Amino acid sequence: MKSLEKDRSRRYETAHALAEDIERHLRHEPILARSPGIIYRLQKLARRRRSEIVVTAVGTVLLVGLIIAIVMYRRASHLQWARGEALPQVVEFVREADYRAAFALARRARKYIPQDSTLVELWPRISKEYSITTTPTGAGIWCREYGAMDEPWQYLGRSPLENITLPQCMYRWKIDKAGFAMHECVAADSFAVQLQEENFAPEMVWIDAFTAEISTSGSGGTTQVQVPPYLIDKYEITNEQFQAFIDAGGYGSAEYWQGLEFIKDDRELTWEEAVTHFMDSTGQSGPSTWSEGRYPQGQGRHPVRGISWFEAVAYAQFAGKSLPTLYHWEHAACLRESAVIVPYSNFATSGTAPVGSHLGMGHTGLYDMAGNVKEWCFNATDEPGSHRYILGGGWGEQTYMFTSRDFRSPWNRAAVNGFRCVLYPDSEELVTSALLSPIEQRLVKDYSTAVPCSDEEFKIMLEQFEYDPTPLNPEVELIDEPSPFWRRKEKITLDAAYDGERMIAYLFVPRSVEPPYQAVIYWPGSSAYESKSFQDLPERHSTELILTCGRALLFPVYKGTYERGFDEVWSVHEGPLAFRDAYTQMVKDLRRSVDYLETRDDIDSERIAYCGMSAGAAFGPGVQAVEDRFKAAVLISGGFPTRDVTAQIPTLDPVSYTARVKTPVLMINGKEDFVFPYATSQRPMYEFLGTPEAHKKHQVYPGGHGLLGLFRKQIRADMLNWLDRYLGPVESR
Secondary structure (H helix, E strand, C coil): CHHHCCCHHHCCCCHHHHHHHHHHHHCCCCCHHHCHHHHHHHHHHHHHHHHHHHHHHHHHHHHHHHHHHHHHHHHHHHHHHHHHHHHHHHHHHHHCCCHHHHHHHHHHHCCCCCCCHHHHHHHHHHEEEEEEEEECCCCEEEEEECCCCCCCCEEEEECCEEEEEEECCCEEEEEECCCECCEEEEECCCEEEECCECCCCCCEEEECCEEEEEECCCCCCEEEEEECCEEEECCCCEHHHHHHHHHCCHHHCHHHHCCCCEEECCEEECHHHHHCCCECCCCCECCCCCECCECCCCCCCCECCCCCHHHHHHHHHHCCCECCCHHHHHHHHCHHHHHHHHHHCECCCCCCCCCCCCCCCCCCCCCCCCECCEEEEEEEECCCCCCEEEECCCCCCCHHHHCCCEEECCCCCCCCEECCCEECCCCHHHCCHHHHCCECCCCCCCCCCCCCCCHHHHHHHHHHHCCCCCCCCCEEEEECCCCCCEEEEEEEEEECCCCCCEEEEEEEEECCECCCEEEEEEECCHHHHCCCCCCCCCCHHHHHHHHHCCCEEEEEECCCCHHHCCCCCCCHHHCHHHHHHHHHHHHHHHHHHHHHHCCCCCEEEEEEEEEEECHHHHCHHHHHHHCCCCCEEEEECCCCCCCCCCCCCHHHCHHHHHCCCCCCEEEEEECCCCCCCHHHHHHHHHHHCCCCHHHEEEEEECCCCCCHHHHHHHHHHHHHHHHHHHHCCCCEC
16 A cells, blocks of 8 residues: 555655565564554545445345346246146147157256156157167268158268157158268168168169068968078169160060060960060050150159069169069068058059159168059969069059059069069079079958858857856055056956956056046057066057046956966967967956956946957957947957968857947058958958948058057047047046
8 A cells, every 4th residue: 555655755765665564564563653644544445345345245145146036936937837837738749649749848848857757757758769870880860750841851960870869750861971872761760771882783772681481381381581681773663774675675685585484375485476475555665555665755764664574574684683582572662661651652543653752661761662663573473374473552553552462474564563673792692492482372361252150159159258257356456657647557456267367457547537437448469468567558559549538448467468478479370279268268358357347436337448459459359249348349450360260260250250249340450551451351350340330430541550650649539539429528627
C-alpha cells in the first residue's frame, strides 16, 4: 500500500528501503509504524473489503442454491416426464409393434431412469445389437429400415463394427469399399460379407459354404452334404446378355450344347434336330418371346424369358458358368425369409420388370429370386420323362410359388421361364454327384379325395382322450416377475389325467382389466419340445398379443415340453405309437387346464378361447373336436401335415377331426409358408373345417412361416376383433 501512495513523499524513495521493509515483514517485525497514514487507509479498506466479501459470499450462496434448485427441478421434471409420460408411451408403442418410435423414446428415457424395471425389460425387445464384419475390412456400412425406401441411408462407420445398437427392425444394408463391388442385403441379425473385387465375376454375389439336406428316400430320409462356397448371379440373365449369346452364334455352335441328351417323345434327337425346336415367333433362333432374333424394343434390362432348360444350359456354358442345382438355388434364395421378400417382389400380372427394380431380397443380397421370371435349375425329377426343376415363381403366378418346388419338361418354353447362373470358383468337381442327381418328389398328402370317418368310428376315436374326473389338487405359487403386460404371474401344479403325474401351467393375469377375466389357453410351436425350462413368457411374439388384447393367458407345460420334456427331443418320427401316446397325453393336459379354469372365481369359464402357434395350430382342429368348451379359436401359421401320418395311426386322422369342429375358427397364415404350404396344407384344413362358413375365416398375408415379424400389428387387430366378436369386448379399468 505504501508503494501505491499518491503523495510521492509517502512512497519508498529507493528499492533498498522497500527491501528493508520486506525483510522486517519476513522477521515478523512491524512496518506500519514508519507510515502512520497507512493504518487509517488499511482499516477503511478492510471495512470495504469485508462488506464486499459478505455481499459476494451471500451472492455466491444464493447463486449456488439457485443452480441446485434448477438442477433438482430439471431432474424432477425429467424423472416425472420419463416415468409419467415417456414410459407409458413406450409400452403403447411396443403394444403396437412400433419399435422405431419406442426405441427413440426409450433411449431418451434411459438417461433419467436407467434402472427402471419396465424399461430394463423392454429395452432388449425394442433394440438390437449388430456386429458386421467384411472381408476385406475397412468397408463403409450403411443401413435403413427395409420398408422405408424413401429414407436416406444412415452411415454407421467402417467394418468391423461391434455391437451397434439400433431399433428392432428389419434393415437393408449397404456395404461399399473402393475397388470392390457394392454389396446390398437384408438382414435382421449380425452378419459377415465377402466383398468381390470389381473386375472379378462382375454382378455376382459370394455365397458361403452350407450343409444341404438331401433326400435319400421317398419316406423322408435325408443325408447331409457339405457344399463349398460359390458365386451366383445377382440378377436374372437379361435380354441384353442373351442377345450376346445369339450374336456369338450360340445356337449354331455345338460346343455350348455338349453333354446334353435331347429326349423328346421317347426318341433321342441329334443336336441339329433339337435346336430346330428353339425358334422365336418369326422362325429365327431365339427365345419364344422374341422376333427376328431380337428381344422386344426397350426391354434390354428385362430378364430373358421364353427359354427352355436346354437353352439355359447352353448359355451358361457359353458364359463359363453353370445352372445352379436346386440346393444352391434354394439356399441363396433365403426361402424362410419370404415374409420380407415377397411383398417387394414382382408377381404382378402385367409382365416382367427390369432386373433389380423390385427391392425384395434376403440376407444373401440377390434380386428377383421371388417373382419376375421362374428360374431353371440343373436337377431333374425322379419321374419318367426327366422333368427339370424351375423355381421362384414368376409374374402372374401365386406368391406361394416362391417356396414351392415346381418342375416342367426341359422343352417347355413358356413366357415366364428364365434363369440365372452360378460359378464354382475352386472347381466344378466339388459339386458332388449327390447335388446333381435327380431329386425325389416330396411325398405330399393329397387331401382332395380324403373322406372323414363315420360318426360311429369317430365316437370310438374320442374315447382315447377320455379320463376319470379325479380331483385336480391344485397348488398356486405367485412369481414376482413384474411386466408392463401382465399384473400377476402364477405357477400352478395339478394332478394330470394319467400315470399319477403332476402337470404344470402358468397363468398370466392382464393389466387394466377387472375380473372375471376372459381366458385364452395357448399351445406353442415345436421349439417348446426343444427347450428345457419355462422362462419368462415364451413365444412372446404371439403370447403377448393375447395379453395386450386384455385376456388372461394360460400356458400349460404339455407333456414333452419345457421341464416336462422327454430325454430326447420328441418328434412325429419317433414312431406311430409313440406319437399317438404323446399326443393323447398333451390333449388330456389341455382338457385338465380347462377343468382348472372352471374352478377359479376370477376367470369367466363361459369365455375361454384357444390359440395355437405352428404345431399348436396344426393340432388345433383336433383339440376343438375333442374339447367343446372353447368359444373361439385362433390358429397361427398352421395347417394339415404334408405327409400322411394316418397310414399307421388312423385314429388320429386330421380330416376326421377337422370335419367335426363347430367352434368359430380364425386361421392366420403366410401364403409362402414353407412348413405348411398354402395349396396343400392350409386350404385343405380350412375347407374341411366343420364350422359354418360365416364363423370361420382364413386371413392370409404375404410371407412365410414367421409372418408375425412383419405383420404383428395387423395380426393383433385380427385376433382382437375375433375374440371380441365371440367372447365379447373386455372391460378395462
